[in-house]
Every structure is written in C-alpha cells, then in structure tokens.
Amino acid sequence: MSEQHRIQVHPIPAFKDNYIWALRSGSRVAIVDPGDARPVLDYLAREALELVAILATHHHADHVGGVADLKRGRDIPVYGPKNEPISTLTRPVASGDRVAIPEFGVAFEVLDIPGHTRAHIAYYGSKMVFCGDTLFACGCGRVFEGTPPQLHASLAKLAALPEDTLVYCGHEYTLANIRFARAVEPGNVALAGRERTDTTTREKNHPTLPTTIGLEKATNPFLRCAQPEVAQAAARRRGTDVTDPVEVFTAIREWKNTF
Numbered sequence: 001m002s003e004q005h006r007i008q009v010h011p012i013p014a015f016k017d018n019y020i021w022a023l024r025s026g027s028r029v030a031i032v033d034p035g036d037a038r039p040v041l042d043y044l045a046r047e048a049l050e051l052v053a054i055l056a057t058h059h060h061a062d063h064v065g066g067v068a069d070l071k072r073g074r075d076i077p078v079y080g081p082k083n084e085p086i087s088t089l090t091r092p093v094a095s096g097d098r099v100a101i102p103e104f105g106v107a108f109e110v111l112d113i114p115g116h117t118r119a120h121i122a123y124y125g126s127k128m129v130f131c132g133d134t135l136f137a138c139g140c141g142r143v144f145e146g147t148p149p150q151l152h153a154s155l156a157k158l159a160a161l162p163e164d165t166l167v168y169c170g171h172e173y174t175l176a177n178i179r180f181a182r183a184v185e186p187g188n189v190a191l192a193g194r195e196r197t198d199t200t201t202r203e204k205n206h207p208t209l210p211t212t213i214g215l216e217k218a219t220n221p222f223l224r225c226a227q228p229e230v231a232q233a234a235a236r237r238r239g240t241d242v243t244d245p246v247e248v249f250t251a252i253r254e255w256k257n258t259f
C-alpha cells in the first residue's frame with residue numbers, strides 16, 4: 001500500500017458551520033483553513049498530533065483567522081494564495097504550483113478558482129480536492145471579489161476533475177443549498193434522493209461532507225447550467241429567455257442571494 005492511502009481526513013467543526021480539515025498520517029497532521037486556532041489546538045492535544053503544515057484556500061477570516069496562533073512556536077510552512085492579503089503565509093502559491101507534504105508522501109496540485117475571492121485556490125491530489133468557499137455541497141460560494149463568469153469558470157474547472165474525487169468544502173451549508181436546488185430543479189430525481197440522505201445525515205448531526213464531483217454534477221444546479229430545466233428556472237426568474245450557461249449561472253446565483 002502506498003503512503004498516500006494512509007491519509008485520513010477529519011473535520012474539525014468551528015464557528016457556526018465551518019469545517020477545518022485535518023489531514024492525518026500516523027501522528028502527523030496538516031490543517032486546511034484554520035479560521036480558529038482553539039478547536040485545532042484542542043484537537044492536536046487530544047489526539048497527540050504534530051502539526052506539519054497549514055494550507056489556506058482564501059483570505060477570509062473564517063479560514064485563516066487561526067493561522068497566527070497555530071504557527072507560534074512551530075517552524076511549519078503556511079501555504080495560501082499568492083495574490084491575496086494573508087500576512088501569515090510563508091509559501092504563497094498559485095495555479096501550476098505543487099504543495100508537497102513530504103511527511104505524508106503526497107503532493108497537491110494548486111488550482112486557481114477565483115470568483116468568491118480574487119485569487120481563491122484549491123488543493124487537488126490523492127483523489128481529494130479542498131476547495132474552500134468556491135464549490136459547496138449542492139451549492140457554491142457567493143461572488144464577493146470576482147465576477148459570476150469567473151466563478152462559473154472556476155466551478156467548471158472543479159467539475160472537470162474525476163467523478164470519484166472527494167470534495168472537502170469550507171462550510172456545512174448542504175441542506176439549505178438542497179432547498180434552493182429543489183426550487184431550481186424540482187424534477188431532478190437524484191436531487192430528491194440526496195435530500196433524503198443528507199437530511200438523515202444531519203439529523204444524526206454528522207457532516208454531509210465530503211461530497212464527490214460525480215454527485216455534484218448530478219445534483220448541484222450551479223454545475224448544471226446547461227440543463228434545460230435549470231435554464232428554464234433562470235428564464236422564469238429573469239422574465240426573459242436565458243440559454244447561455246454563463247447567463248443561467250449568473251441568474252441563479254443572484255436568485256440564491258435572496259432565496
């Protein structure tokens with residue numbers, strides 16, 4: 001068995017609905033998007049783990065607010081987007097760069113996925129993608145610093161990954177996203193099934209993540225803008241014909257903002 005198959009990924013809940021992701025191999029751990037140091041420090045102590053790297057997807061405080069405290073007294077690399085204002089980064093990266101975690105025998109490819117923020121990145125490797133606030137389970141991030149066409153292109157980039165890629169997002173927004181998705185595509189049978197499954201999961205207070213690229217392509221309206229039912233929903237919303245997938249995306253992203 002190769003080294004990379006021994007990586008385990010655990011969620012560390014933070015704030016109201018954030019997930020900080022812990023990548024573990026033996027007693028070592030890398031942390032993705034530590035918005036808060038406290039739950040991570042508790043986790044390290046409880047599990048007797050050594051922190052070896054921090055990876056950030058974008059500059060929002062709920063993803064990087066804990067970096068300074070985690071770094072204190074530790075000589076560890078902090079990876080994050082080159083073109084965003086994150087003062088705690090030691091290894092700024094962008095598309096085409098690779099992030100190796102030698103302790104784990106794994107390397108992630110960096111993908112530029114702007115739209116939610118100006119230079120948001122994802123980390124892709126070992127059949128996993130950590131995509132912060134760009135792609136959510138059955139939804140996507142808000143457009144804060146980029147444009148809807150940019151976010152649409154970034155989601156298309158993620159959708160092009162292999163269908164069995166595990167998707168680790170920054171928040172537990174799934175049930176609210178599914179309610180919106182059902183309004184867009186009431187006839188989507190896979191989506192109805194997902195609503196039942198994920199509702200049961202949340203009733204047990206379990207995370208609905210990770211999801212997969214395949215499930216997102218089947219149920220996430222923001223990845224389905226070329227589907228006639230999604231285009232029709234966008235047209236109803238706009239009160240005019242909408243067929244271009246980027247326009248469809250723009251219309252349903254706006255709709256979701258006030259749903």
Ligand code: ZN
Pocket residue numbers: 058060116133
């Ligand atoms: Zn964010």
Ligand code: FE
Pocket residue numbers: 060062063133170171
């Ligand atoms: Fe966030």
